[in-house]
Amino acid sequence: MLPLLTPIEMILFLAAMLTSLYGAYRVADRIARTIRRGQGKIDWDQAKKRLTEALFKTITLQPTFKIRLGPSLFHGFVAWGFMFYLLVNALDVLKAFTGIEFFYDTVIGGLYRLVGDVLTVGVLVGMVYLVARRWLVKPQNLNTREDVLLQPRARFGIKRDSAIVGAFIIAHVGARFLGESVTL
Numbered sequence: 001m002l003p004l005l006t007p008i009e010m011i012l013f014l015a016a017m018l019t020s021l022y023g024a025y026r027v028a029d030r031i032a033r034t035i036r037r038g039q040g041k042i043d044w045d046q047a048k049k050r051l052t053e054a055l056f057k058t059i060t061l062q063p064t065f066k067i068r069l070g071p072s073l074f075h076g077f078v079a080w081g082f083m084f085y086l087l088v089n090a091l092d093v094l095k096a097f098t099g100i101e102f103f104y105d106t107v108i109g110g111l112y113r114l115v116g117d118v119l120t121v122g123v124l125v126g127m128v129y130l131v132a133r134r135w136l137v138k139p140q141n142l143n144t145r146e147d148v149l150l151q152p153r154a155r156f157g158i159k160r161d162s163a164i165v166g167a168f169i170i171a172h173v174g175a176r177f178l179g180e181s182v183t184l
Contacts, residue, residue, distance in 0.1 A: 001099030010097060059083065071133065074126040081123030081173065088116055088176075117180070123173045131166045 005013065035042050057063060061079055065072045091102055103109030134142055144150055144158070 001101075003099045004096045013093075013096075071130070074129040077119075077122035077126035078130070078169065081119040081126070084115060084119045085173075113180075117177075120173055120177045120180075124170065124177065127166060127170050127173070131170070134162060134166070 003010070032042060058079075061072075061076050064075060064079075095101055101109075103112055133139065144155060
């Protein structure tokens with residue numbers, strides 16, 4: 001099979017990916033330097049333990065379900081969908097560079113596509129619920145109290161950023177769902 005990207009697109013994609021990785025490295029390095037300034041040395045054994053705990057809590061969304069089951073469940077749909085999208089996006093990149101569709105006519109491929117479709121719908125339903133809750137229902141616990149000192153621009157920026165994130169997630173996941181539907 002032929003790659004889906006042209007050589008120019010591959011170069012641009014790799015350049016963007018390397019730029020992002022370099023940016024992530026710079027942020028991690030700045031955090032490490034800050035820690036070394038305060039305590040002198042990073043305890044890598046403790047970091048590994050905390051990373052394992054954080055990974056477990058991230059996958060299970062352990063602290064999320066303590067209160068408000070409904071919003072927590074819809075938030076879970078979005079989070080689990082995006083965790084699976086790490087695999088989906090990685091396989092999409094490999095497909096774009098090689099032209100090979102992994103697990104295409106196998107049971108694993110069928111399960112992969114089924115899980116992807118179910119989680120995609122879960123993300124879309126979850127995001128519609130969460131966006132409607134934020135912008136139509138407007139519960140007080142999603143707003144900063146008026147007695148909290150906050151610049152008006154910051155108050156506006158929080159709402160703007162929330163709208164941008166919601167729109168991006170719905171557009172990204174909706175486009176993938178539409179693309180897969182058209183492919184079928």
